[in-house]
Amino acid sequence: MPASPSSSAQAARVAVAARLRDLRRGAGLTVAELATLCGWHHSKTSRIENTRTAPSARDIQLWCRSCGHPEEAADLVVRSMNAESMYSEWRHQVQELSKLQNSWPKVFAETRLFRIYSSTLVPGLLQTHGYAGGLLGTIARFRGYPEAGDEAAKARVDRSQIIHATGCRIVLVVEESALHHRMAGTDAMAAQLGHLLTAGSLPAVSLGVIPQAVEPRTVWPLETFHVYDDRFVSVELLSAEVNITQPSEVELYLKAFEQLRHMAVYGADARTLITHALAALR
Secondary structure, three states, X not given: OOOOHHHHHHHHHHHHHHHHHHHHHHOOOOHHHHHHHHOOXXXXXXXXXXOOOOOOHHHHHHHHHHOOOHHHHHHHHHHHHHHHHHEEEHHHHOOOHHHHHOOOHHHHHHOOEEEEEEOOOOOHHHOOHHHHHHHHHHHHHHHOXXXXXXXXXXXXXXXXXXXXXXXXXXXXXXXXXXXXXXXXXXXXXXXXXHHHHHHOOOOOEEEEEEOOOOOOOOOOOOOOEXXXXXXXXXXXXXXXXXXXXXXXXXXXXXXXXXXXXXXXXXXXXXXXXXXXXHHOOO
């Protein structure tokens, strides 16, 4: 089983902290002695070594110089920056959800192949205004953000116009259960499911639904993830969005996506499952 995105990000942080600790020990310095040489409180040294505080570039440079290995600073600075960029906490990314929806215009414009898997929700690129408003309002209330549900929903729907663009391909796979989670009122859910009935017929879109009764399952239900060409994977967790660029990890997600895609049904069979979800609203 592949490591979770959050554990991969944490492992990268730990690797940087471990190297800094090894440098200190190799220099024969105590935590307090290193702190004195660097000009900070000894507790900061402990926090960095235990990954409770991310070191700045200057912190790393002072650390390496104090340990007699200034030549290691540049590499460790890059490794630390990469580790921190892998794990971007939502609360540091946004103050309003509408800003989040417009945060990746360049990525969307440059991507030619979108591969999206969702086990719990209708994917953002296929969300209607009513569904998106209900979902984003729920997220804002849960996270304690100022509510901007209507504005954020409009931004999300505007972004989804990429599905009508020429020159790109969007392949989406959802679990059947995602069709039944009521993230908006009955009318909004009906409109959302109605939109799905026609979305799969768009030239740029392939929509597959994995039946709840499918067997055998070759991959268990996973966290929602987006693959942008073969460049990187964006994974959605409760507390964070994790961006994965390590080729071996990207390859794992591509492998998982292919197996999930082959478990899905398409065309008339997919529309039948959507129609059943619509009937269940009554």
